[in-house]
Amino acid sequence: xxxxxxxxxxxxxxxxxxxxxxxxxxxxxxxxxxxxxxxxxxxxxxxxxxxxxxxxxxxxxxxxxxxxxxxxxxxxxxxxxxxxxxxxxxxxxxxxxxxxxxxxxxxxxxxxxxxxxxxxxxxxxxxxxxxxxxxxxxxxxxxxxxxxxxxxxxxxxxxxxxxxxxxxxxxxxxxxxxxxxxxxxxxxxxxxxxxxxxxxxxxxxxxxxxxxxxxxxxxxxxxxxxxxxx
Amino acid sequence: xxxxxxxxxxxxxxxxxxxxxxxxxxxxxxxxxxxxxxxxxxxxxxxxxxxxxxxxxxxxxxxxxxxxxxxxxxxxxxxxxxxxxxxxxxxxxxxxxxxxxxxxxxxxxxxxxxxxxxxxxxxxxxxxxxxxxxxxxxxxxxxxxxxxxxxxxxxxxxxxxxxxxxxxxxxxx
Numbered sequence: 001x002x003x004x005x006x007x008x009x010x011x012x013x014x015x016x017x018x019x020x021x022x023x024x025x026x027x028x029x030x031x032x033x034x035x036x037x038x039x040x041x042x043x044x045x046x047x048x049x050x051x052x053x054x055x056x057x058x059x060x061x062x063x064x065x066x067x068x069x070x071x072x073x074x075x076x077x078x079x080x081x082x083x084x085x086x087x088x089x090x091x092x093x094x095x096x097x098x099x100x101x102x103x104x105x106x107x108x109x110x111x112x113x114x115x116x117x118x119x120x121x122x123x124x125x126x127x128x129x130x131x132x133x134x135x136x137x138x139x140x141x142x143x144x145x146x147x148x149x150x151x152x153x154x155x156x157x158x159x160x161x162x163x164x165x166x167x168x169x170x171x172x173x174x175x176x177x178x179x180x181x182x183x184x185x186x187x188x189x190x191x192x193x194x195x196x197x198x199x200x201x202x203x204x205x206x207x208x209x210x211x212x213x214x215x216x217x218x219x220x221x222x223x224x225x226x227x228x229x230x
Numbered sequence: 231x232x233x234x235x236x237x238x239x240x241x242x243x244x245x246x247x248x249x250x251x252x253x254x255x256x257x258x259x260x261x262x263x264x265x266x267x268x269x270x271x272x273x274x275x276x277x278x279x280x281x282x283x284x285x286x287x288x289x290x291x292x293x294x295x296x297x298x299x300x301x302x303x304x305x306x307x308x309x310x311x312x313x314x315x316x317x318x319x320x321x322x323x324x325x326x327x328x329x330x331x332x333x334x335x336x337x338x339x340x341x342x343x344x345x346x347x348x349x350x351x352x353x354x355x356x357x358x359x360x361x362x363x364x365x366x367x368x369x370x371x372x373x374x375x376x377x378x379x380x381x382x383x384x385x386x387x388x389x390x391x392x393x394x395x396x397x398x399x400x401x402x403x
Contacts, residue, residue, distance in 0.1 A: 007239050009345035016245075018343030021283040022392050028348075028402035035364050037336050038349075038403040040304040042296045046258060078238045091253025099249040103290075117253035153247060155254060161296055161308075161403075166340055166347060168244040182244055185345050191242045217241050 006187035015181035017142050039221070041159045046087060046119065053120035055090075055132040059113025066095025066111075066133035068209040071197065075126040075156065077163070078220035082126030086158040086218075090130060091117040092151070097136030106138050131209065137176055149176035149183065156218060163218040170196045171212065243346035248290045250340075255292060255312035264295070264309040264323035271300025271324030275385045276335070276352070278311075279318040282343075283393030287317025291341040293390075295321060295352075297334070302327030320385075325354070331363035339390070349401045352388050355380045365401075373399050 011023035033039075051057050056064055071090075075083045093099050093116065096108035100116050114133060122128045135150045149170050156165040170183065177183055177192075186192045194217075203211020246254070255261075265273065276295075280288040296308040306326070311319035326333050335352040353360060355378040360366060366374055376398045379386040391398050 008242055009244070011345060011348070013345060016343070016345065018245075019345065020343075021286075022288070022341060022343030023345075024348060024397060024400050025283070025393050026397055026399075028400050029368055030402045031365055031368070035331075036403050037296065037298070037304070037306075040296075040298070040306060042304070042306045042308040046261075076238065078240055080238055089253055091250060100252055101249040104249055115252065117257065153244075153250065153253065155246075161294075161336070161338055161349075164294075164338060164347065165241060166243060166246050167241055182345070186242045191239065194239075195242060195244070217238050219240050220238075 007191035009185035013181065013185040015143070016185055037161075039160050039162045042161070043159070048119060048121055053118050053128075053130045055114065055116065055118045055130065058115045058118075059111075062113050064094065064111050064114035064133050066114075066136075068131065069134050070129060070131055070203050070205060070209050070211040071152065071169070071214055072127070072129035072203055072211065073213050073215040075122050075128065075216045075218065077218050079222065081220070082122075082124075083158045083163060083218060084122055084124045084126055086122045086126070086156060086163065087119065088122065088128050089117070089119045089155040090132070091153045092132065092135040093138055095133050095136055097138035097150070099138075104138075108136070108138070134171070134210075137174075142181065147176050147179070149174045149180050154214075154216070156216060158218060162223060165216070165218050167216075168195060169214045172196055172199055245342060245345050246292055246340035248342040250290075250292060251312050255310065258310060261308075261310040262319070262321050264307045264321055269299075269307075269324055271327075274323060274325050276321045276323065276379065276388065277318060277382075277385050278313075278321070278337075278352075278388045278390055279316070280313050280339070280341070280390045281317060281392065285391075285394070287313075287315075288341055288392065289313055289315050289317055291317070291319075291339060293319050294338040294340075295323070296336050296338070297323070297326040298328070300324050300327050302329040328359060331365065332357050332359035334363075334365075337390070341392075344392075349403050350390065350398055351377055351401065352379050352386075353377050354386065369399050
């Protein structure tokens with residue numbers, strides 16, 4: 001039986017200011033597995049286009065600015081089983097650290113050739129791959145001189161909400177980890193480290209793109225309720 | 231880096247953040263339409279409004295729903311919408327059947343300020359099966375009202391309060 005040592009973030013984490021008014025304050029009520037719909041399958045996945053996993057070719061007039069990277073990995077559950085045909089959606093800033101969103105007022109340039117979002121499905125072995133641009137860090141006013149480390153948002157969805165996960169992928173060697181309350185909300189150092197991708201020379205495509213490996217683990221069939229794990 | 235199977239721990243959640251719409255919701259507006267023309271069941275329109283601990287609307291939440299079909303069977307359907315400037319989102323679906331207990335829609339919520347997703351349920355006010363629902367029986371009686379959608383004309387309305395007075399019940403699944 002694996003041990004779940006503080007490997008998930010709490011709901012209330014005051015250094016991340018937005019949690020103060022949005023984290024539920026009452027204890028969660030446990031639903032026994034026999035009454036829960038958490039593991040029930042739901043279908044209706046999104047159509048995936050051939051280029052949906054290549055964020056560098058969505059521009060109207062050319063390639064986006066910045067370092068081209070491959071981001072790839074494998075999705076398994078806690079029992080080690082690959083999760084095939086899972087929907088993975090990603091979104092991120094451009095190379096300058098700017099989101100194509102009306103509420104992002106960071107004075108960094110937009111890139112007309114980078115729409116910043118992609119999607120794919122894992123294959124029969126649970127593997128996925130994206131081609132994108134390395135995102136930039138950006139300021140976010142959570143505290144004085146607050147910067148989010150460069151990150152790619154990931155949304156994972158297998159066939160049931162048991163596998164539902166939204167997380168962020170970081171890049172190795174980023175000096176900003178220590179001052180980021182979103183990442184630091186995770187108490188366990190190993191759990192934080194698992195959110196940092198690994199540079200992988202095997203994934204690199206010569207003269208084309210650097211490669212980063214990011215493996216993901218979702219809850220398995222023998223899953224315990226959430227509060228017992230965090 | 232691969233762990234042995236018995237060392238595998240689920241990847242930690244992180245917040246969805248404020249800037250998700252171009253990735254999750256805007257390209258997928260059709261995910262608010264959970265029932266097709268051939269889907270059996272009573273059509274319902276559901277409006278969900280999300281509030282924070284000060285009663286302010288939450289204009290940057292991702293609301294996902296999933297539920298059984300009209301005959302209470304799975305595979306079921308799922309949908310996704312982002313809340314608008316009024317903190318509201320709308321879904322069109324069918325009223326779920328219920329084999330045991332009362333008809334309900336499961337909710338999975340993401341937002342800036344939520345470091346991980348949270349779960350709740352939507353029941354239908356006035357449903358005679360509410361008193362027999364095994365999950366509602368686990369909720370303190372004074373808080374059961376927070377899980378009820380109320381009929382407003384042709385729309386069922388559900389107020390989801392993240393924190394504070396009349397805080398919605400959230401479940402550990």
